[in-house]
Amino acid sequence: MNRPELSELTSRGYTINDPWDAIGIFESKICKYTGAKHAIAVDSCSSALFLSMKYLDVRAISIPNQTYISVPMMAKMHSSTCKVNFCDTTWKKWYSLNPISDNDLDIIDCAVTLEKNMYQRNSLQCISFQHRKPLKIGKGGMILTDDDDASEWLRKASYDGRDRTKLFKDDVIDMIGYHMYMTPEDGARGVLLFDEYTAQRNEIGSIDYPNISKFTAFKDF
């Protein structure tokens, strides 16, 4: 089954020599729009948060009581010893996870926001392309950063430790990776949607989420 998005990109004048070119185009567009030096496309914002926590080897995070349930779950998937502190704070558009690690990069959950020049320096900013989010690919996410080392690590980590410019048989695998890449077809859909994208007034924030700290799943976090 061939999804139509890649050929649609070609018909709109984009040069696609390899399916992964669609991901590169999408990442470049988001970089330019947000002001980030690097953008790494992944399969969801939850995966973006997980990979960011993995990169920093985070020991603890502090998150608002009111957010999506997968945020604390990703912390525990990163490490069973990662401490999650729930805080009674309100937020709009984004919030910091206040990561405790040996690195000074921040992790920011920007799942509900996609705005021009939104990138905040010295951070790993995680955005979402889920169907209720500003750019509705259906599922997908991206990590924005200005850190070269983080970008290189995250790019390979999201694709099973692979370099997406090389064939599997020709690649040198020197790190543990995760199966969290965005498919070229979803990247192509992202490009098509982004070309029509107009940022909308966005005031989504904590008020739109329940207090998840009360859920039994998180009682031992």
Added chain:
Amino acid sequence: MKLKTLSEYKEPFDAILDFEGMLSEYTGAPYVVSTDSCTHAIELCFRYLMRNTPIKPVTIPHRTYLSVPMVFHKLNIQYNIIDTEWHGEYNFGFTNVWDSARKLSNGMYRNGQMQCLSFGMTKPLEIGRGGAILLDDITAFKWLKLASYDGRDLSCLPWETQTNFNVGYHYMMRPEECIDGMNAMLTNNISNEHTHKYPDINDINIQ
């Protein structure tokens, strides 16, 4: 039989249940849990098995996809690479979990087993991305179904109305992909099981 489009579903998640039902009927598996990839299907099966009992070292064939040993690194499960050939699917010895990424056939389900399917590129049902677990254990099914979607019970909508969550993972297949899968199955767009020339993972240095 004419399939609904996504907009014709009152609730899009019902497309996931319909796809799982179609896979159940085709493979003979009493229960099916769809996931976003075969890799994550395998991961969930081992997370289920690990809940109460530590997993003894498993065996994997020397020719398989890279993400398979990566899963065991992620879960801190020891594995031994064995020199064995396989066709369509192979078992992770000594467990009841199977990597069936290269197989999808009528009545393929093996009683008592958890078989992990793939719908990625070059796979028998080529949706682009996706996977599923075939199984007959209702306890495992209930756990895996919740675990595949952030601990969510899809009968509670919107999710904010659910008051009790288990810890879960963000490994769900999305409704659009399920509709693509059903369309492909209805048009018999399923290739026969086949082998694939994987590199020998003994040659890969996973640190």
